[in-house]
Amino acid sequence: MISYELTVEDLADTRFAVSPLWETSMSLWALRDPGRYALHLPWLRAVIRELDPADTRLLLSLVGPDFALPDFITPSPGAFAPSFEDELAPVRDTPLDVVRRDLKATYAPHPLADALRVADEPDDRPVRALLETICDLLGRHWEIALAPSWPQMRLVLEGDMTYRARQLAKGGARLLFADMHPNLRWREGVLYIDEMIGHHHIPALGRGLLLIPSIFAYKPVPPLVPEEPPRLAYPSRGVATLWAPAPDGDATALASLLGPARATLLHLLAEPLPTVDIARRLKVTPSAVSQHLQVLHATGLVSRARDGRYVLYRRSELGDRLAGQPGD
Numbered sequence: 001m002i003s004y005e006l007t008v009e010d011l012a013d014t015r016f017a018v019s020p021l022w023e024t025s026m027s028l029w030a031l032r033d034p035g036r037y038a039l040h041l042p043w044l045r046a047v048i049r050e051l052d053p054a055d056t057r058l059l060l061s062l063v064g065p066d067f068a069l070p071d072f073i074t075p076s077p078g079a080f081a082p083s084f085e086d087e088l089a090p091v092r093d094t095p096l097d098v099v100r101r102d103l104k105a106t107y108a109p110h111p112l113a114d115a116l117r118v119a120d121e122p123d124d125r126p127v128r129a130l131l132e133t134i135c136d137l138l139g140r141h142w143e144i145a146l147a148p149s150w151p152q153m154r155l156v157l158e159g160d161m162t163y164r165a166r167q168l169a170k171g172g173a174r175l176l177f178a179d180m181h182p183n184l185r186w187r188e189g190v191l192y193i194d195e196m197i198g199h200h201h202i203p204a205l206g207r208g209l210l211l212i213p214s215i216f217a218y219k220p221v222p223p224l225v226p227e228e229p230p231r232l233a234y235p236s237r238g239v240a241t242l243w244a245p246a247p248d249g250d251a252t253a254l255a256s257l258l259g260p261a262r263a264t265l266l267h268l269l270a271e272p273l274p275t276v277d278i279a280r281r282l283k284v285t286p287s288a289v290s291q292h293l294q295v296l297h298a299t300g301l302v303s304r305a306r307d308g309r310y311v312l313y314r315r316s317e318l319g320d321r322l323a324g325q326p327g328d
Contacts, residue, residue, distance in 0.1 A: 061114075088139060196222070
């Protein structure tokens with residue numbers, strides 16, 4: 001078990017970030033064990049034939065026997081939403097003693113994989129070459145496997161952060177962590193993370209806590225090494241909708257009355273959704289969605305309510321009747 005001791009100041013400095021580098025690194029788990037990632041099978045089928053097997057073999061060697069990843073390929077994002085290139089640049093400058101430390105921690109107590117054995121050598125040159133190769137391959141993997149879908153992924157992650165911010169506002173830290181994952185427990189100023197490889201207690205000491213929602217994390221992911229700043233990746237809400245096809249426009253009388261786009265919107269709004277989430281699900285721009293929502297709201301078919309920075313839309317009772325669905 002790993003635990004973070006958070007003071008009032010640490011809670012005040014709890015913040016969120018999205019990280020394309022973290023997603024690139026953690027997507028290796030899905031390639032390593034596809035059976036654990038049934039929701040991502042559409043993504044796997046699409047990208048597996050595009051990846052170079054030799055590149056993938058080396059990248060998969062970074063996944064330890066217990067599915068740990070070296071901390072140096074999942075550093076703390078330097079901004080709320082950095083670019084992949086901005087995140088990868090400092091990784092190339094990782095001190096070689098940190099590269100050695102993290103690779104050994106990833107495999108402990110087992111020996112390193114053959115492709116990583118140079119980390120056991122005292123000569124810095126092969127370790128530097130290994131680091132450069134890893135960074136190059138991560139960049140290639142990002143371009144092929146993640147970058148084409150990143151706009152949709154980022155909307156899912158931002159939707160999760162919006163939900164978490166509401167939870168924090170409504171119930172403080174206890175509610176923030178309550179449904180984040182079953183392995184997380186908040187009690188008396190300490191966040192406990194169960195079923196971890198490591199076993200250490202870490203006082204945050206004014207460093208705050210960085211929370212990173214993730215598409216590919218299947219459980220909470222703190223750093224392996226206790227010296228790293230407090231941070232935690234966790235499974236994002238909404239992943240099940242990421243690869244689902246957009247709902248078809250209704251070709252019946254409703255579509256004839258409203259048009260296919262507005263009929264599709266009306267069917268989608270059985271639950272309250274913000275514009276960005278609707279746009280992500282329909283794979284269109286938020287501005288296009290907003291134009292249709294304005295019409296549906298003006299005609300009384302949807303209602304809206306502000307929740308923090310977002311406006312949530314939902315079918316009204318009239319919209320339920322028109323869509324052929326019973327109201328709540």
